[in-house]
Amino acid sequence: MKTPCTQTSKSGLRGEYCAAAADYTVGQDWQSYSPEMHERWRRLHARQSALVESYACRSFREGLARLDCARGIPRFEDANRALGVATGWRIVAVPGFIPDDVFFDHLAHRRFPVTRWLREEQELDYLVEPDVFHDFFGHVPMLFDPAIADFLELYGKAGARATAMGALEMLARIYWYTIEFGLVREDDDLRVFGAGIISSSSETVFSIDDPQVLRLPFDPVRIMRTGYMIDAFQKTYFVLESLPQLIERLVGLDFGPIYEKWRHAPALPAGACLPGEAPIIIHGAPA
Ligand code: HBI
Ligand code: FE
Secondary structure (H helix, E strand, C coil): CCCECCCCCCCCCCCCECCCCCCCCCCCCHHHCCHHHHHHHHHHHHHHHHHHHHHECHHHHHHHHCCCCCCCCCCHHHHHHHHHHHHCCEEEEECCCCCHHHHHHHHHCCEEEEECCCCCHHHCCCCCCCCHHHHHHHHHHHHHCHHHHHHHHHHHHHHHHHHHCCCHHHHHHHHHHHHHCCEEEECCEEEECCHHHHCCHHHHHHHHHCCCCEEEECCHHHHHHECCCCCCCCCEEEEECCCHHHHHHHCCCCHHHHHHHHCCCCCECCCCCCCCCCCCCECCECC
């Protein structure tokens, strides 16, 4: 039984239906997407795919190729067949932003929540909360990558302790500066793997080509201390040497002492370089 949604989450829940289930999952209801929605998806997909070849990392390109989602809004169960075989992940449809603890629990069990609704025409270039294009086009291709697949499960499992220690914001920064806005070196290039970047045509180009923005080497503690903006281009990007580095640097790292040391300290402002830090230089200009 689906009930019309009344409650709003921190950013307002736009799902047509409330969570019919306790875990906030709903049916994708693929039949309910209109021809106009599928056409809007095709335009979004075409615009972003044009950038993927030059800006996205190899893993993203390979994952996207396995999803075959150029013709319209994809059926989640089609993607789940390929995804399940590759890394044991599957997509669950949700009506929008869901509570942190529920989100963590899904990730801890290799279920990725994907919002089922598509943005309106007037939101084509920017929307406040994730829609099916951000979640599916931005995040799902990377779930085929073994390092990302393992990291997201670990991230989900780390949620409860961070919450109990009053350090949720510090943990969420790791997700933000990697899964949402992460860059990775590939050969001699910088490439995008973050969903928040790759689902935005303007930020995809900015994050790689802008010579002025601050780019720093991936450092878990530095990331956990660094604040971020949710409604503008990032002022700092962190760069992995490789995707496996995400797991290598985090497995075995006890976050407890880091939480205790820094959870009450003010966040480092995004865009600020600390004394002694060596920003990553691109195009010969100071990054
Ligand atoms: N819910 N649907 C959805 N998608 C998210 O990315 C998401 C969420 N709830 C909580 C959340 N992200 C973050 O606050 C956690 O990373 C802490
Ligand atoms: Fe996201």
